[in-house]
Amino acid sequence: MELMRFTTAGSVDDGKSTLVGRLLYDSKSIFQDQLDAVERASRAMGGEGLNLALFTDGLRAEREQGITIDVAYRYFATPRRKFIIADTPGHLQFTRNMATGASTADLAILLVDVRHGVQEQTRRHAFVASLLRIPHLVLCVNKMDLVGWSQEAFLRVREQFEEFSERLEVSDVTYVPISALLGDNVVDPSSRMPWYNGRPVLQHLEEVHIASDRNRVDFRLPVQLVIDDVEGGTPWIAGTIASGGIRVGEEVCALPSGEVARVRSLSVGGRLVTEAQVPLSVSLQLDRDAGVSRGSVIARTGNRPECGTGIDATVCWMARERLQAGRELLLHQGAVRTRCTVERVRYRIDIDTLHRDDVVGVLELNDIGRVSLRASETLAFDSYRRNRTTGSFVLVDERTGETAGAGMIR
Amino acid sequence: MSPGVHFLDQLEAEAIHILREAAVQLQPAAVLFSGGKDSITLVHLARKAFWPGPIPFPLLHIDTGHNFQEALDFRDALAARTGTELIVRRVQDTIDQGKVKEESGPYASRNVLQTVTLLDAIAELGLRAAIGGGRRDEEKARAKERVFSLRTDTGKWNPHDQRPELWHLYNGFLRSGEHARVFPLSNWTELDIWSYILREQIEVPSIYFSHRRRCIRRSDGTLLAWSPYVRPGEGDRVEELDARCRTVGDMTCTGMVESRASDVQEVVRETAATRLAERSSRADDKRSDTAMEDRKREGYF
Incomplete structure (x- = not known):
C-alpha cells in the first residue's frame, strides 16, 4: 500500500477544515469518542449540527477564535492508500505555513467558494503550489448547495481558474464541484449534480498516479553521517536516497571531491541488499576510502549533480527582518550546513499579478523572489525542477536560529 | 506501472x-x-x-x-x-x-x-x-x-x-x-506501529496482550489496573476481567481495555477495527479538552 501526502489550502471560510473533517468522518477515520467530543464542543459553540472544522482545529486559541493557526497533520487510510494531510491555514503567516505543508506534498487541494469565484488567495495558493512543484492540483469548487447545484456556476469558476493557471507550471489540474458541508462529491458521488461525470474527491485521491512523480533516474545520496565498520573495513556511508536507485557493484563518485569508487555492500537498516531506491534510508560501503564525510553527495560517475558556490534560487522569505544584498545566513541543503552571503535580490514576484518587480531589491516577510547567493563551501545540487530534495534549501538566521527562508534552486 | x-x-x-x-x-x-x-x-x-x-x-x-x-x-x-x-x-x-x-x-x-x-x-x-x-x-x-x-x-x-x-x-x-x-x-x-511490530517481530511487554487482571472501573467508564497507587473513588467498581493495555505509562492514568487479543496479529486486527481513540483510555487527557x-x-x- 502506498503513502500519499496532500495539502489543503483556501481562503478564510472556504470550508477547508470542513472538507478535511468530512473526509475523515465519511471515510470512518474518526473515532467515536473524538466524534462525541466534537459534538459537545459544537453545541457549546452554539452552532447547529456538527462543526466538522473542530476535527482539525486543535489548539485552544484556534477553537476560541474559530481559526486555524498552524499546519495540522491528520492521518487516515482507506483500503487502497494511506494518507497524510497537511491542513494549512489560509490567512495568518500564509506563505510560511503553506510552504511547510506543501514542501513534501504529492497533491494540493485548493478550495474555492463557488459564490465568490477565484480570489486573490486562490491565486496565491495556486502560485505557491506550482512554485513548490506539487505534481497534482485539485480545485474543489465548494458550497455548490448555495447556488442550487448549478453547472453554470461551476464552469464559471473553472474557466476563471484555467485562465490564471495557464501562466503557472502545473501539469495536472482536476476540478470537482462539492459541498463539504453536506458531503456531496467528497467521499460519495453526488446525486444532486448528475451533470458531473468525474470522480469524487476521495476516489481521486485514491487513484491519482503518484509513483512516477519521483525522480527515479538520477541517483543521489546526500551523506548524513559516516559509521565505522566494526570489522575494520571501509566505513559505512549513511543517508537517505534523494532520487534514483543504486546496485551493488556500480561505480559512483563522491562530490564535490569527485573521487571514484565502487559500491561494495549496501544495507537497509542492517539488512544487506543488492539494490535500493528512493526514498529509502541506506548505508553503503565503498571498495575504497573515498574521503566521504557529512555533506558529501554520492552519485553515478556518468550522472552528477552540479557543483559550485553560486546559487540562483527562488526564495520564500519568512522572517520579519527583510532580506537584502550583503546579508549573511546559514544555508541548509541536503546534509550541508554552511554560511552564505546574499549577493543580490534580482526581483520580487507580485504573487497576485505574477509581475516581476526588479526595482526594490529586498524581500519582506512572506515575499517570494529570485535571489543570488554565494555559499562559503562548494555545494552539490540539482535544479529544484528536476529534484525536490537536492534542489531545495532553507536559510537560517544565525542570531536567532529561526528558519528564515526556503529556497528552490533554478 | x-x-x-x-x-x-x-x-x-x-x-x-x-x-x-x-x-x-x-x-x-x-x-x-x-x-x-x-x-x-x-x-x-x-x-x-x-x-x-x-x-x-x-x-x-x-x-x-x-x-x-x-x-x-x-x-x-x-x-x-x-x-x-x-x-x-x-x-x-x-x-x-x-x-x-x-x-x-x-x-x-x-x-x-x-x-x-x-x-x-x-x-x-x-x-x-x-x-x-x-x-x-x-x-x-x-x-x-x-x-x-x-x-x-x-x-x-x-x-x-x-x-x-x-x-x-x-x-x-x-x-x-x-x-x-x-x-x-x-x-x-x-x-x-502495530503493523510494524508485527512485520519486524519486535518484542513488547506482555501487558499489551490480553490477560486476567483485577481492574477498577471508574464511574466515567475508564478502566484502570488495580494497584497500590490507585484507590477506588465513590461509584467505582472493582472487577476481574480479560484486559490489556493500549498505552503504557503511569498506572494511575493508563487505562486498560477489555480485550481478548492475545498476540500481535490479533492486536493489529483489534486496532484496525476499534472505534475508540488510543488515548481515550487515558485519564490524564480527560482532565480538560x-x-x-x-x-x-x-x-x-
Whole structure:
C-alpha cells in the first residue's frame, strides 16, 4: 500500500477544515469518542449540527477564535492508500505555513467558494503550489448547495481558474464541484449534480498516479553521517536516497571531491541488499576510502549533480527582518550546513499579478523572489525542477536560529 | 506501472533519517524511554539507523514510581540486550526535594509531576535533545507539533511560534539554554506501529496482550489496573476481567481495555477495527479538552 501526502489550502471560510473533517468522518477515520467530543464542543459553540472544522482545529486559541493557526497533520487510510494531510491555514503567516505543508506534498487541494469565484488567495495558493512543484492540483469548487447545484456556476469558476493557471507550471489540474458541508462529491458521488461525470474527491485521491512523480533516474545520496565498520573495513556511508536507485557493484563518485569508487555492500537498516531506491534510508560501503564525510553527495560517475558556490534560487522569505544584498545566513541543503552571503535580490514576484518587480531589491516577510547567493563551501545540487530534495534549501538566521527562508534552486 | 514503496518502508526511512539528523546536529541527546510500544519501536529504529555501530544515545526513563512491573523488567532487559546505557530519574526524588507536591485523593496522579523531573534531567545531563516516541495522531495538540520541536530555556513549548519545517531539512540550531524534542514517529499512527511490530517481530511487554487482571472501573467508564497507587473513588467498581493495555505509562492514568487479543496479529486486527481513540483510555487527557496542549506548553513529553 502506498503513502500519499496532500495539502489543503483556501481562503478564510472556504470550508477547508470542513472538507478535511468530512473526509475523515465519511471515510470512518474518526473515532467515536473524538466524534462525541466534537459534538459537545459544537453545541457549546452554539452552532447547529456538527462543526466538522473542530476535527482539525486543535489548539485552544484556534477553537476560541474559530481559526486555524498552524499546519495540522491528520492521518487516515482507506483500503487502497494511506494518507497524510497537511491542513494549512489560509490567512495568518500564509506563505510560511503553506510552504511547510506543501514542501513534501504529492497533491494540493485548493478550495474555492463557488459564490465568490477565484480570489486573490486562490491565486496565491495556486502560485505557491506550482512554485513548490506539487505534481497534482485539485480545485474543489465548494458550497455548490448555495447556488442550487448549478453547472453554470461551476464552469464559471473553472474557466476563471484555467485562465490564471495557464501562466503557472502545473501539469495536472482536476476540478470537482462539492459541498463539504453536506458531503456531496467528497467521499460519495453526488446525486444532486448528475451533470458531473468525474470522480469524487476521495476516489481521486485514491487513484491519482503518484509513483512516477519521483525522480527515479538520477541517483543521489546526500551523506548524513559516516559509521565505522566494526570489522575494520571501509566505513559505512549513511543517508537517505534523494532520487534514483543504486546496485551493488556500480561505480559512483563522491562530490564535490569527485573521487571514484565502487559500491561494495549496501544495507537497509542492517539488512544487506543488492539494490535500493528512493526514498529509502541506506548505508553503503565503498571498495575504497573515498574521503566521504557529512555533506558529501554520492552519485553515478556518468550522472552528477552540479557543483559550485553560486546559487540562483527562488526564495520564500519568512522572517520579519527583510532580506537584502550583503546579508549573511546559514544555508541548509541536503546534509550541508554552511554560511552564505546574499549577493543580490534580482526581483520580487507580485504573487497576485505574477509581475516581476526588479526595482526594490529586498524581500519582506512572506515575499517570494529570485535571489543570488554565494555559499562559503562548494555545494552539490540539482535544479529544484528536476529534484525536490537536492534542489531545495532553507536559510537560517544565525542570531536567532529561526528558519528564515526556503529556497528552490533554478 | 512503476513499483510503489510500501508505506511502512517509507515511514521507517523517514524515522531513520530523523534519528541520524538528531545524532549529528543535537548531541548530547537521549531517547525518552517508557517501556511502551512507541519507545520500543524507536529503539528498534535507532539500531537500524546506526548499524553496524551502537546506538549513540542513552535511554532516559522518567520513573513515576507507579509503573507496571512488566514494563520495568522489559526496560532493563532491552537496555542490556542492546548494550545501551539506561539512565533513570525518579519523580519520588523530585517530590523529596520539595520541588513538586504530590496530588491527593482517589484521582491523584504523578503524571503532571513528571514534567519537572524530566526538565531537571535534561538540565543535569546537559541534553540538547530528548528524542521521544510521540506521534501526531495521538492528540490534537501533537498534530501541530514539528519533528524538531524547540523548547525555551525554561522548557516551554510555544505552539504559536514554531519554526517552519520544510522538505526533510530539520533545523537543530539552538540558543543557549534551549533544547529540542525530536519526534521520529511523528507521521506514524497507532495501527502503523502495530503493523510494524508485527512485520519486524519486535518484542513488547506482555501487558499489551490480553490477560486476567483485577481492574477498577471508574464511574466515567475508564478502566484502570488495580494497584497500590490507585484507590477506588465513590461509584467505582472493582472487577476481574480479560484486559490489556493500549498505552503504557503511569498506572494511575493508563487505562486498560477489555480485550481478548492475545498476540500481535490479533492486536493489529483489534486496532484496525476499534472505534475508540488510543488515548481515550487515558485519564490524564480527560482532565480538560486542551489538557495535552496545556501540559506540553509546560514541557511535558
